[in-house]
Amino acid sequence: MKTKSILRLHKATKRVALWSAAMTGLAVTGLAQTTPAPEQPTPAAAQTEQTTAAPAQSAPAQIAGFKIEETHLGQFDWSERTTVQLFGPFYETSIPTFSADRRHVAYSMVGSKCPKVSRSCIVVDGQPISLDKGTFVFPDSGALALSSDGKHIAYATNGGGIVVDGHAGPSGPLLGGLTFSPDGKRLAYMAGGIADQRHDRQWVVVDGESGPKYVQVLNPLFSSDSKRVAYAAKSGKHWTAVVDGHPGAEYDEIYGPIFSPDSKRVVFVAHEGKQWSVVVDGKADPAYDELLNKEARNRYAALAFSPDSKHLAYAAKRNGKWVMVVDNKEGAEYDSIGLGSPAFSPDGKRMVYSALKSDKWSVVVDGQEGPGFETIFNPSFSPDGKHIAYVAWKKGLGRDWSLVVDGQPGAEHWAISNWAFSPDVKHLAYSAQMSEVHNPYGDPYMGGKWSIFFDGQAGAEYSMILPHTLVFDSNGTLEFLAVQKEGSSIGIEHHGSIYRIKYTPMP
Secondary structure, eight states: OOHHHHHHHHHHHHHHHHHHHHHHTOSOBOOOOOSOOOOOOOHHHHOOOEEESSOSSOSOOOOTTEEEEEEEEEEEEEOSOOSOOSSSSSOEEOOOEEOTTSSOEEEEEESTTSOTTTSEEEEETTEEEEOOTTOOOOTTSSOEEEOTTSSOEEEEOTTSEEEETTEEEEEOOEEEEEEEOTTSSOEEEEEEOOOOSSSOOEEEEETTEEOOOBSEEOOOEEOTTSSOEEEEEEETTEEEEEETTEEOOOBSEEEEEEEOTTSOOEEEEEEETTEEEEEETTEEOOOBSEESOHHHHHHTOSEEEOTTSSOEEEEEEETTEEEEEETTEEOOOBSEEOTTOOEEOTTSSOEEEEEEETTEEEEEETTEEOOOBSEEEEEEEOTTSSOEEEEEEOSOSSOOEEEEETTEEEEEESEEEEEEEOTTSSOEEEEEEOSOOOOTTOOTTTSOOEEEEETTEEEEEESEEOTTOOEEOTTSOEEEEEEEEOSOOBTTBEEEEEEEEEEEEOO
């Protein structure tokens, strides 16, 4: 492979990886503050929206049979900086936190776009919520969370207490991991001091009640029915999974735990000595030399339950070869298993994953290999389970990323970040980068123009279409969130607006 091709692949891969990691890792968040919070509207009441039929960009965006609307959600400022500074002429914006339904967004910000009293605020669906003077929310520290439906918000500031829906909650030394239960009625987070490997200084707080202390704890997770809680905890030199308040067996390392979709089963990856095992409901599966590559372990990829919770699949390595293990049965051997694998069909009867063999990546569907590519990302099924789509890179000159559907590559683009089928599978939409610009930080103001392609037709261009916000509702309306740069950028200061865009079927 030539040097230019390698560099182009590196850039595009890094763009996708950075945005995917940033946007998928935002289910948990953190806190801080002691003084009572000012009265604030909840997200549902906080929206001051302006809807127009025309896009923020003047490019033609008419899609046959669909009405296109934009809702302005207010200012959005993006900075490469990762530390908070209360004084200075720049803005500081945290990575956005999205509700699970992908229709609401929140972030913290410091700068003159916040109310002038404090110059620090939380922005929920474009509506700034002012913080007390001298307080702020740390970006990227797990200090901000939205409920699954976007109706509840919790955050913490440097003062030491939690604010929930505008009301001061329990105070305490927040470490992060602030997260709502799926029904929005419960809240959990990590508390305590920095782990020192000798003293029990950290614990998990659930519904305001503190759990037992450990050397270290990691992000708490609710089950899908909101009734159960699990997290990883370190006691002495060993780790355990604490499920419903009860610690289990100890291991050198663990990754997880996670719940099955029906909330009945708990699984995590355990490392003991030189062996790795998947532990399901306290019982370890057969050991392997390696389970999940490093990035996959950090993002809980390469391990998945089927939607009906009847099947469990994960990637495992033994004697230098990787296999996909489904219900303890090993598949064919490969040189590697790709990130975003495996994925089950909605009915749980089919499975797809990406695998590397002889320097070519292909998707493996129900045991059958598809066409080869240089790189493949996140294969997935359509809602009816009959079609498979994934992003693939094939050596070319410039536009060399395609959305592949049922083995057939589509139009070539500089990059593709996300895609979605309509519920009736009659429509397919994806977002693609329209120009090549070096974008090492996933910055929406440096990444060229992005557009939605709806059944092959290009919509309006934006500075960035936020990954993982592209979704169809049950009526066939497509929604997504986009950032539009406004004015010029000076140094690392980037100013613009965030929009919610809807493509609604016309009668």
